[in-house]
């Protein structure tokens with residue numbers, strides 16, 4: 001007997017069909033006969049939203065009336081993915097929807113597909129925020145996600161005829177968006193610029209201009225918790241709708257200028273991942289959403305109170321700073337407490353310190369935001385003063401602790417010229433965490449070493465996780481059913497460690513065969529999806545070998561493509577017979593930041609390797625490479641369940657965690673990877689024998705830097721010594737992938753041979769060797785599938801529910817609503 005615990009609404013399919021009809025008629029004004037799938041999508045979304053409203057209101061009321069501290073997750077990015085399927089699942093309406101839509105004469109998948117995917121994030125960091133608010137709601141913890149409703153999300157990626165990346169704007173709000181509810185009556189005023197003056201011995205900020213922050217609320221339904229939290233994304237509106245004076249002078253276009261400028265603030269998501277641009281508009285965005293959110297939390301938790309007792313604020317809500325982007329919230333809360341509510345500095349500091357915690361998501365020094373003081377001073381003069389004073393206090397504290405003068409200088413939050421946001425966050429909040437064990441350790445040992453020496457108790461780790469609802473249940477229904485069958489319960493969806501119950505089934509040939517059949521069916525599905533969406537002809541009987549993530553040098557897509565080229569070169573030169581090759585389909589997915597030159601060159605190279613190899617009859621059916629454009633969550637949800645082998649091959653010590661790695665392991669792909677980020681913990685759990693490890697370790701990387709690898713051009717030695725590597729690089733240089741033009745990739749080749757900061761060449765041999773071992777293993781399908789089952793069974797730890805439980809215990813010290 002299988003125990004089913006998934007939520008199931010009492011509403012029947014017939015009733016749900018009626019609700020959809022009602023929406024179509026009374027809200028959208030179309031008959032069922034006139035309706036298109038996109039109309040039904042809007043109607044069904046509105047209908048399911050109605051089913052969530054009561055829980056949503058009750059959750060809000062309980063949050064304000066109860067004594068359970070809430071969490072405010074402040075994040076510049078929430079990469080939510082499509083909403084309808086997830087909302088149906090959590091509302092217990094999936095079956096009813098399928099039947100209702102069919103009864104109305106529509107195809108359920110077509111209706112689901114009509115939703116346009118919002119891209120309000122760059123990659124892992126934004127997707128993590130989405131997984132976290134899903135888990136908070138599913139655990140019943142009162143929480144707000146606070147961010148920005150960008151009008152334009154991450155750009156749409158296209159490839160031109162030369163294989164170059166083209167970015168086009170993603171105007172995701174072009175059609176009706178049924179999920180966000182704009183709440184004009186809960187707006188906040190956010191001000192900028194001007195000056196600070198003294199009035200009666202008090203500092204008074206006289207801003208020069210203000211924008212109206214209007215919340216757009218998204219329900220965040222929990223899975224089987226009965227709770228629905230709120231994602232509140234702010235949109236910027238102008239107060240000066242229209243300048244009549246200017247208009248009367250008949251300068252019509254100038255008359256709307258203030259409105260256009262104000263609304264610019266929430267216009268566009270910055271497309272850099274891990275490489276921020278210090279642009280004024282970005283600081284405006286950060287302050288805009290953080291200031292609105294802080295004021296919103298005060299409004300929510302002290303309703304109708306003119307003189308609230310804000311010393312209790314940290315007992316009402318804790319703000320998690322998702323990377324450095326919202327760190328301006330620290331001086332903002334100080335300002336609000338002192339200037340708006342009259343608290344003295346010390347009281348304000350105590351409240352602020354208890355309210356904030358900071359998650360660092362990187363090890364790349366260039367990703368830790370540093371703002372020019374001049375810019376902050378122009379935009380937020382009062383905040384700059386407060387930051388200076390925080391820095392003074394900090395220096396005094398360090399001095400009193402006996403920290404050396406030199407070290408104090410190194411630790412400065414405010415250097416005169418600039419403000420270091422990571423340092424401000426570390427000092428200004430109660431806890432700092434990294435996102436995987438290795439990452440947290442390196443934060444303490446390297447990136448924030450001085451801080452960890454002085455404040456060791458602030459530092460902790462919370463390893464990332466992913467939501468099993470979206471990334472197993474919705475993405476991989478076949479595997480979900482098999483897991484439920486194998487465990488005799490579907491409870492694993494809210495307690496992912498239950499997957500451990502599958503361990504004995506790895507020795508059960510029948511189960512392993514069923515598992516292999518699931519993978520095979522998923523591969524066929526993906527092949528059909530890729531045909532439909534991209535026109536690709538992917539052979540589902542080949543190994544599907546995937547590398548999807550942002551294009552960044554440290555992630556080393558270059559290593560993967562060089563290995564493909566090396567294999568190709570071996571066949572072309574006759575060293576290896578194509579018949580001896582194990583048929584493989586390599587799938588890339590990656591966006592490059594628009595200004596990231598070498599990353600864009602790498603994209604161009606991959607596309608041209610695709611063009612050359614896929615059209616070469618010598619390797620046909622053996623070596624195929626595809627690069628579907630515009631990698632997004634929809635593609636991830638189709639590709640991950642179909643993947644046999646996942647690539648996590650970053651240079652050790654550079655990937656903070658990774659979360660794709662977790663999604664793949666949970667979907668029964670094997671990983672080839674370095675000892676980096678969460679790979680370390682995945683390997684520990686799934687077992688070294690079920691993970692393809694290769695490459696230098698972090699200490700080995702450091703030692704090689706010390707020898708001058710990148711400064712003395714040591715990579716060239718690897719090139720000279722390894723004929724296979726040399727052949728591959730030569731093939732890039734000689735124009736094989738650029739119609740004979742030797743210049744196309746010269747900068748890429750030059751970088752490999754003279755600098756190679758991320759040590760692609762140094763790890764090449766180890767990578768080729770492990771790939772040979774992978775082929776051998778794959779030739780034994782039962783062995784491979786057994787290993788894959790063990791990956792699934794042992795990856796339950798990587799649920800974002802577990803991450804949130806760790807945050808609750810180590811950082812937030814709160815829990816579910818009573």
Ligand code: GL4
Nearest residue numbers: 124125274361435656657658659
């Ligand atoms: C990132 C890290 O690069 C990535 O390893 C991590 O998994 C993710 C979530 O913690 O955060 N940091 C930045 S910046 N972008 C990311 O995706």
